[in-house]
Amino acid sequence: MEKLKLNLSFVIISMMIIVVLVTSSISIWISYQSFNEMLVQSKLVMQEEYIAEVSDIAEKYVQEGLQNAETEGLTKEKFKQAVYQVQKENVISISMFLKKVLLPLLLMLVIVFIFVLWLALKIARPLQEISKSGRNGNKIGSLQSVDDWYVEVSNLKNGMLKSIAESQNTIDELTNQLKLDSLTGIPNRRSMDHVLNKLITEKVPHAIILIDLDDFKNVNDTYGHTVGDEVLKAFASKMKDSVHQQGSCFRYGGEEFMVILPNTAIEEAVNLAEDLRIKQALAENPSGRPVTLSAGVTVFASTFSSPNELIAIADQALYEAKQSGRNCIRIVEDLSSVVN
Known part of the structure; x- marks a missing residue:
């Protein structure tokens, strides 16, 4: 049974679609998980520090026993400053963003690049072997050993083999014509x-x-x-x-x-x-x-x-x-x- 031949354009388009879909899906999923994790951690930290700050202010307030309006205004101002400070200190850092988001994406891009490079080399190798065979005089043996795993190379290989065979037949025919007398058909x-x-x-x-x-x-x-x-x-x-x-x-x-x-x-x-x-x-x-x-x-x-x-x-x-x-x-x- 003849080995299944793949169409090169079909392979390339299919692989590009698969790579894009897989890469996008994984990137979105990783980004979602990372941001979700960071937001949850950030929220927990903010809540804990907020509670600690409020507790500390409340404790001071009780100890000092200040009940007048001026003290109440100062207390509200301190609450605002505490909340602002907590929010400021718990904004997501660049280092965490790089670690949680960019590094996984870069890793995924490297994997995709390696895979594409491997596929390109595998596609180019049969073409290089055919080109080498052409430089060496189109030897049938070297052409027949080419791995024609996709349709374009298979068609090119078969076309060259057919062309070599036809050329050899033409050469043989011309050689015979040079050796034979055209009228009588016997050697000249x-x-x-x-x-x-x-x-x-x-x-x-x-x-x-x-x-x-x-x-x-x-x-x-x-x-x-x-x-x-x-x-x-x-x-x-x-x-x-x-x-x-x-x-x-x-x-x-x-x-x-x-x-x-x-x-x-x-x-x-x-x-x-x-x-x-x-x-x-x-x-x-x-x-x-x-x-x-x-x-x-x-x-x-x-x-x-x-x-x-x-x-x-x-x-x-x-x-x-x-x-x-x-x-x-x-x-x-x-x-x-x-x-x-």
Whole structure:
């Protein structure tokens, strides 16, 4: 079951509402309790001191035994002063207000700040990991490990993974297009050079067959380039079927093709070339008339250091086949006559 994803905006708004409600409720309740406590204590203190002052004045009054109007006025004045003094002395102090009200509020604000900071870091961490992955080349492994616990990060993560996959597919497709001949669909000259370079560098024994379709210019001139293209595609398909798993087929250029046969003796290469020559001569093709081939066959020697040396030998054998009347296979026996 897919893990539940939270919507970031919903989370933030919900948390803000909850924090405000909780903080306000707690603050109001604390303030109410604190003020209520202070007022009750203040009232009790005022009552006790008021009673003490009145008792003291009354005691003095009795002792002195003053009954005249002047003394009565003085007594009332003293009562007023006593009440005023009691009220003045029992006003709620700033220190008590700080202790009872502000400190709890500050404590609550600190707790709320810590919680908001934790939530912000938790929200930002997946975004930082995605950003880091982008700087490191959008590695799929690092992206997949991102904790996408809310919807926005999940969508961003999935979007980036999809974008990376599509980009990789595009790169692979473009790479294949660079390696393949657009007309025939078989590997092109670039791929052929790469394969030959690797075989020669690693000193792998191999044979090559350089093929040319006979009198192909006349096919284009007589039937048009569209028919000529169809002839080339039909031959490329026939060549792939003949070579199968033994080696690789390439379009060398124009109406020329090459077959590379790793770990193959020259006799096997000649037999394969001859079989392909016969099939091509007997096959129907889009031009409506037979289109034969000539081929030159040669094998790798340890003295070769580049593909061009090997290709030059095969080209010499192909030239001899053309000079012999076409529709045949030739081999260059004496390599020293070609390689300087």
